[in-house]
Amino acid sequence: xxxxxxxxxxxxxxICIDPGHPSENGVGTRGRFLTELEVCWQVAVKLKGxxxxxxxxxxMTKSSMGxxxxxxxxxxxxxxAGAALMLRLHCxxxxxxxxxxxxxxxxxxxxxxxxxxxxxxESSKQLAxxxxxxxxxxxxxxxPNAGLKTDRQTMIGGKQGALTGSIYARVPTVLVEMxxxxxxxxxxxxxxxxxxxxxxxxxxxxxxxAVPVKR
Ligand SMILES: [Zn+2]
Numbered sequence: 003x004x005x006x007x008x009x010x011x012x013x014x015x016x017i018c019i020d021p022g023h024p025s026e027n028g029v030g031t032r033g034r035f036l037t038e039l040e041v042c043w044q045v046a047v048k049l050k051g052x053x054x055x056x057x058x059x060x061x062m063t064k065s066s067m068g069x070x071x072x073x074x075x076x077x078x079x080x081x082x083a084g085a086a087l088m089l090r091l092h093c094x095x096x097x098x099x100x101x102x103x104x105x106x107x108x109x110x111x112x113x114x115x116x117x118x119x120x121x122x123x124e125s126s127k128q129l130a131x132x133x134x135x136x137x138x139x140x141x142x143x144x145x146p147n148a149g150l151k152t153d154r155q156t157m158i159g160g161k162q163g164a165l166t167g168s169i170y171a172r173v174p175t176v177l178v179e180m181x182x183x184x185x186x187x188x189x190x191x192x193x194x195x196x197x198x199x200x201x202x203x204x205x206x207x208x209x210x211x212a213v214p215v216k217r
Contacts, residue, residue, distance in 0.1 A: 015087075015213050017053055018080035020063040020167070021046035022092040024070040027158070031095035033189035038093040041192055043067040045180065046091055048202035049209075056206070057215045061085065077170035085173045086213045087129055089205065094179035099188055100146035101138055101204070104177045105130035107152040110164030117169040125174040129212040133176055136211035140204035144191050145181055153177075176212075178205070 021042040023030035030038030043064075050060045061083040063076040071079075080088035094102070105126040109116050118126075130150060138147040153159030153168055156177075168175050180201055181188035191197050 012216065014057050014059045015215065016059045016061060016083050016085045017209055017213065018061045018063065018083055018085035018088040018173070019046045019050055019053075020076050020080065020088055020090040021067075022090060024068065025073050025076070026166075027073070031093060031183050033183035033192075034186070035193055036183060036189055038183055039067060041093050041180065041183065041198070042091040044198050045201050045205070048198055049205050052202055052206045053209060056210065058209070058213075073166040074170045077167045077172075077175070080175070081170075081172040087133075087209065088167070088171060088173055088175040089133075089209065090167060090175065090177035091205075092177060092179050093181055093183040093192075095184050096182060097185070098148060098182050099185045100148035101141050101181060102148035102151055102179045103130050103134035103137070104151050104153055104156060104159070104165070104179070106159075106164040106168035106171075106175065107154065108163055110153065110159065110162040110169050112162050112166050112169050115169060118164065118171045118175070122168070122171050122174060126168070126171075126176060129174045130176045132211040133208035137178070137204040137208035140200065140207050144200060145188060148179070148182075178208075 023039050053060050063079045134150040153164045159165045
């Protein structure tokens with residue numbers, strides 16, 4: 003028993019990276035040049051390598067860019083892995099700009115299923131704040147800070163009370179809209195030579211601030 007407990011304490015934290023789309027909500031948005039699908043996948047792959055180098059165990063919700071996975075299934079993958087954090091990567095559409103983070107702040111409902119439980123609401127909020135702060139600090143010369151928000155400030159979360167991925171989550175979950183891909187300045191940054199690299203560094207800093215690696 004002690005050995006098991008000790009093993010759990012010393013085991014590296016598991017981070018579940020969830021590159022958004024394709025899901026039951028389609029392939030996501032696109033800018034003039036880039037697709038959300040492509041940006042999320044490329045940043046996720048870079049972030050995975052960086053987190054592994056930092057000592058985290060990384061689980062991905064997809065094994066290729068085009069693999070379709072429902073949002074329910076994405077959450078189940080994170081749950082099964084016992085993730086210390088499920089980090090969901092998206093790019094926004096619309097007229098705004100910048101990097102925004104979202105966490106569930108109340109129980110929502112999809113079909114007959116309600117969630118997430120209270121401990122997920124509390125832990126998601128706790129992790130979202132340092133994650134967002136550290137990420138926008140890395141991004142500050144490149145992208146505006148679009149704020150730390152709740153699921154209810156998204157279209158689907160507004161209807162359901164929480165995002166589907168949050169409702170099924172039994173581990174802390176934070177979703178980032180890395181940029182507004184339909185904004186030409188945001189897209190130009192993502193397309194720049196260092197765009198994906200800087201974004202992956204920002205998310206790495208966010209993960210490290212939210213879930214420190216135990217030594
Ligand atoms: Zn999306």
